[in-house]
Amino acid sequence: MIPIKVDIEKAERYYEEFIENIWSSKTDGKIFKNYFRELSEKRCMKNTEIGRMLRDEEGLKELILLKPDEVRDLAQTFNDIFYENGAFKKECETVFDELKDLFTKAYNKLDKYAFVNFTDVRVCPYCNRAFVYEPMTEEHESNTIRKIKGQIDHFFPKSKYPILALSYFNLIPSCGVCNYVKSEKDPLEVSELKSPYEIKADEFEFTINIENTNVFSYSLNKIAKGFKVKLKAPKGNNTLFALEDIYNNHKDIAAEVLFKAKYYNEAYIESIRKTLEGIKLTDFDIYRLVFWAYKDTPGNRPLSKFISDIAKQIIRDF
Numbered sequence: 001m002i003p004i005k006v007d008i009e010k011a012e013r014y015y016e017e018f019i020e021n022i023w024s025s026k027t028d029g030k031i032f033k034n035y036f037r038e039l040s041e042k043r044c045m046k047n048t049e050i051g052r053m054l055r056d057e058e059g060l061k062e063l064i065l066l067k068p069d070e071v072r073d074l075a076q077t078f079n080d081i082f083y084e085n086g087a088f089k090k091e092c093e094t095v096f097d098e099l100k101d102l103f104t105k106a107y108n109k110l111d112k113y114a115f116v117n118f119t120d121v122r123v124c125p126y127c128n129r130a131f132v133y134e135p136m137t138e139e140h141e142s143n144t145i146r147k148i149k150g151q152i153d154h155f156f157p158k159s160k161y162p163i164l165a166l167s168y169f170n171l172i173p174s175c176g177v178c179n180y181v182k183s184e185k186d187p188l189e190v191s192e193l194k195s196p197y198e199i200k201a202d203e204f205e206f207t208i209n210i211e212n213t214n215v216f217s218y219s220l221n222k223i224a225k226g227f228k229v230k231l232k233a234p235k236g237n238n239t240l241f242a243l244e245d246i247y248n249n250h251k252d253i254a255a256e257v258l259f260k261a262k263y264y265n266e267a268y269i270e271s272i273r274k275t276l277e278g279i280k281l282t283d284f285d286i287y288r289l290v291f292w293a294y295k296d297t298p299g300n301r302p303l304s305k306f307i308s309d310i311a312k313q314i315i316r317d318f
């Protein structure tokens, strides 16, 4: 799990560049706004916080720009309105369906690829193992066109919380696997499941537990048997995405990091500079060349968090 920075200005730009187009489009912008207003007066919505937000553009903007903790609060409010003891409230069913229909239509107007590009998230924040782009096929008359698209997970699933289908801090660019695994899971029902906007950097860390101190005298293929990967993470995230187990399958990579980190000292860095004399390499460049990871922005490259946590531990220990 990689934290994504809570950038309010970016969320505001998202509203201006993506959502305002939906509300103000000539073809269906007015229809959307009128329907939302109508819904705000209906049973289960009237005189509620959510009803108020649906009433006008100002309220809708507020809904789209809810901060991560407010997204969670609104999910709870929504839950209280529509569900009772885990079951759907019959009297709210019609308005729920209308709400879902309307928000789904509006969400379908969002350009997913452009959105994912806009967020600057390149690698799945849930697993940090895969990029967030996937190939897709589009049929145009008789031509099949392959394009790439971005995957977006709704942290509070849109099937249950359609009201949050467009809210910026509920939209998590993710890889296909994590999107599938997470799918309809409700963060209000999974204990300690945090969104990348909620998690703090120090809540998520890999360490390796070296059981055999002779580990460095073995070949790379053998040393993976000499340690275990440990992961500190919120329980819900670790369990849902099976992170610790999955990363224990990447011990071959950890073994390489272990070795490289052991010899990553001033003399080694200087020898790289000497070999590549004439090229102005920064410390950051050299770290990247050696570890194939971004130390400070692990969200930009698969496995960067895993690699830099292990490297940090070894560089410190030896």
Ligand SMILES: [Zn+2]
Residues within 6 Å of the ligand: 124, 125, 126, 127, 128, 129, 130, 174, 175, 176, 177, 178, 179
């Ligand atoms: Zn993932």
